[in-house]
Amino acid sequence: MRARVVLRFIALISRFGLAALFLFTAGAKLWILKTFVHNVGELLSSAHVNYERWQWPVAVAVIAAEIVIAISLVVPRTVRLGAILAALLLVGFSTFALYYVYVLHGEPLECGCFGGIIGSQLGLKTALRNLGLLIPALIVFFGPPRIRGVSEARP
Numbered sequence: 001m002r003a004r005v006v007l008r009f010i011a012l013i014s015r016f017g018l019a020a021l022f023l024f025t026a027g028a029k030l031w032i033l034k035t036f037v038h039n040v041g042e043l044l045s046s047a048h049v050n051y052e053r054w055q056w057p058v059a060v061a062v063i064a065a066e067i068v069i070a071i072s073l074v075v076p077r078t079v080r081l082g083a084i085l086a087a088l089l090l091v092g093f094s095t096f097a098l099y100y101v102y103v104l105h106g107e108p109l110e111c112g113c114f115g116g117i118i119g120s121q122l123g124l125k126t127a128l129r130n131l132g133l134l135i136p137a138l139i140v141f142f143g144p145p146r147i148r149g150v151s152e153a154r155p
Contacts (some may be wrong), residue, residue, distance in 0.1 A: 011143060014136035018086055019073035021133070026066035033059070039109070043096075043122065046106045065089055073140065083141035090134055094127040 029036045040062070041055035069089060072082030100106040101123045108121045 011139050014139040015073055015079060015083075018133070018136050018140065019070045019082070022066040022070040022073070022086065026063045026070070029059070029063050029066075036063075042109055043100065046100065046104055046109070047096075080141055080143070083137050087134055087137040087141070090130040090137065094130040097122050097127040097130070098124070 037055050037059045040059045041051040044051035044054055044058065065085070066089070069082050069085045072078040072085060075082075100109075106122070108123060
């Protein structure tokens with residue numbers, strides 16, 4: 001019984017920790033929006049994408065996705081969807097970071113992942129950090145075990 005309570009606590013910490021992380025990163029990007037858009041433009045340019053056309057839409061899409069994921073993780077009915085979206089975004093960012101470093105042989109670039117608050121260069125560390133964040137996303141997706149004898153309100 002005690003182990004289930006601990007697992008439930010870990011699932012809640014993972015859920016709200018991920019939501020806070022995604023809200024934080026979206027807010028940090030909004031705080032330095034023009035710099036973030038510039039960083040996105042550099043990344044798109046290095047991938048041989050028309051950065052002038054796509055830097056704003058991609059930057060806005062990333063920020064919007066982070067906000068949607070955070071809200072999805074907070075709203076009880078959409079927690080699993082939020083976990084899936086978080087995992088997809090984390091895997092997508094990790095894949096691009098590895099592609100940038102190992103396929104494009106890109107120079108170290110500030111990714112703007114945390115706005116200007118925490119410096120983070122696109123590369124292996126970014127990919128590993130994001131892949132590490134899959135652990136709480138998986139914990140949230142699979143959810144805490146049900147505790148017998150405790151009634152839960154169903155949405």
